[in-house]
Amino acid sequence: MPELPEVEHLRQTLAPVLVGAKVLRVRLARRDIVRPVNQTRSTRVSSRDLLGADVIQRLERQGKNLAIIGKSGRALGVHLGMSGQLRFILKGDLLDKSDHVHCTWWLKNSATEGKLIFRDPRRFGGLFPAQSFDQLRQQRWDQLGPDALTIKPPDLFERLHQRNRPIKAALLDQSLIAGVGNIYADEALFVARIHPRVACMRLSRRDCERLTNAIQRVMSQAIGLGGSTIRSYIDSDGRGGTYASKHQVYGRKGKPCSRCESTLLGISVAQRTTVFCPECQDKGR
DNA sequence: AGGATAGCCTGCGGGC
């Protein structure tokens, strides 16, 4: 669920309550959602690893990854996987769903007091403690391609033009471009009028420009609407995003194309469900 | 290089 727009919306809504807050206490309910950044399997997770007693300085994002950075210099990477949520609960408020809460941070700043919770039923997500933001970047974020929101068309072209794989598969590859998941890949390809199975090497510079613009347009719009809520995605306040109502292809297999009324087709590309318009998205070009 | 497959998990909706 959470792709770049959902994570960015989360970063934007979380920042006002988190930045400047002191971490009074941390409770880790499930040890196994903490994954070491380096390969050394540390047996113990200290409160300090999870920013205990720290003051939150800022939040960073690259692709679908979030980092919470403390004034001490420590950083905590957060990945939401498929079903992860970060919620902020004001003191006195009740959490509607309290199952699968794996980590809780009690926070206090000058204006508010409350707790941040990490919930993740499927546990594909995780927390990644690091000594510093630099370390987190080196160990994890450096393997990501440029962020989808800011990548430049010539950069995308350079990354794609020698490859023979389908464009959809490339868009989902986080080491090529970071932040695009199944929903926004389909939406962007539709907007750019590119067939999901076209080999990357057949895309011209102009195609890459259209595609970059489409990705960024679709994602910016989604961020403004709080992202796409399909099943379970909710933001830090527990609200779902409304971008799903704007989806033109994702989840609309068999329905008419919004541009030409042709029936949208569902296929599988790189083992992922893919929906596209056979008329508007031409494989020949 | 990149395809295919399996695995990590739970929740939900559809069909019976």
Next chain:
DNA sequence: TGCCCGCAGGCTATCC
């Protein structure tokens, strides 16, 4: 109502 099945937004490892 309840059970079984397939499917889901991510990512990794392994084999070919």
